[in-house]
Amino acid sequence: MSTPTPEVLEEWRRFRSARDAELAQQHGWLTLTSLQWLTVEPAAVEHLPGLWAADDAAATLSAAADDGLTLAETGAPVDGTVMASLADEESLLWVYFGGSGGRRIAVELARRGGRYAIRTRDAASAVFTDFDGVPTFDYRPDLVVQGRFEAYPEPVEVPIRTAHPAVDGVHLTVGELVVQLPGEEHEYRLQVSAEGTGRLALTFHDATNNQSTAGWRKVVFDAPAPGTSAVTVDFNRAVNYPSAFTAFGTCPMPVGSNIIGIPVEAGEKAPER
Structure with a gap:
């Protein structure tokens, strides 16, 4: 595993600081x-x-x-x-x-x-x-991975479950992230949604869920430049949904096929309670 540069680590620390500050807002x-x-x-x-x-x-x-x-x-x-x-x-x-x-x-x-x-x-x-920040894994340079985004001709509504059993949800899939993770020989095809302008979001399960991490997490990344398909996904920026912190969330679960079969030991861990 390579060692991250001081500049990369500082950028990640700024991201973490902003994330914790956002969570610590009154009435958040x-x-x-x-x-x-x-x-x-x-x-x-x-x-x-x-x-x-x-x-x-x-x-x-x-x-x-x-x-x-x-x-x-x-x-x-x-x-x-x-x-x-x-x-x-x-x-x-x-x-x-x-x-x-x-x-x-x-x-x-x-x-x-x-x-x-x-x-x-x-x-x-x-x-x-009592909040004092979300625990995280150490920064993993190898889990900043290159992939490609294959857009659908039109968004597709996919029924999903949510964190609340009485609430059904819909994932508006705009395309698929095709990505290969370290140590894996095959590519994953994972459904993603839009996250504002020029951003995409992957909600996913992985082998750490309900052990070192919450039941599922989300990572947001830049959409490809026009006319291209290349994307960079930094799993060090994987975050918990609100339902990881409270029993009263109605957060969307991943699409059923969005399962990464290995531990993604990067990003946020399960909150301490």
Whole structure:
């Protein structure tokens, strides 16, 4: 195994620092403390005052001003009944509650599989307050690999499972990453999705899962230049989905065929709990 240059290591450390800082944001993924499905009949929920409900068209919240709930968009107290509508897979930071400033808990409204749910994000969560960075493998220069991207004529929707058994997902496959890993004689063909403009994402299983790493991970890499197919995939930048940190995520699992049969000992390990 070759030794990485100081410049390469410094760039990787900057990536890790930015990644940990992103996770440590207030009301980020580390603060999730519940996922609660709303019912047609107004009902109480954990951690929050008020009565919450939803039907196919919208979610509603009924509360009095002295309950202490405030609308995230305006800061106005919830005094009466408020309503919000979302398309499937959309989310909305809806209201705040609690703490000395009234914003300790952020309440996210989400619609998944045609159903409305709320997720509470509590800045006092121990997962958040005790966070000291994600453990990682040592940098592996040999797991910066060259491959090629073979685009599909049109994106293909592939049904997948998610981290929540009650939520089905869809992987919008835009093409395949063809790549050979160190020590392997064969190439893998792995389905990838788009990740914004000019980027591709691979969600994958490998032989470290549920041992040194979480159940699955994701690595993002640059799409090939126009008219070419060559890509570079740096598995040292493989990261966990939020569901690795919290039981309340609805993160997408890999496409069934996205299995790397050897240990990919690079990138993020399973979080310490």
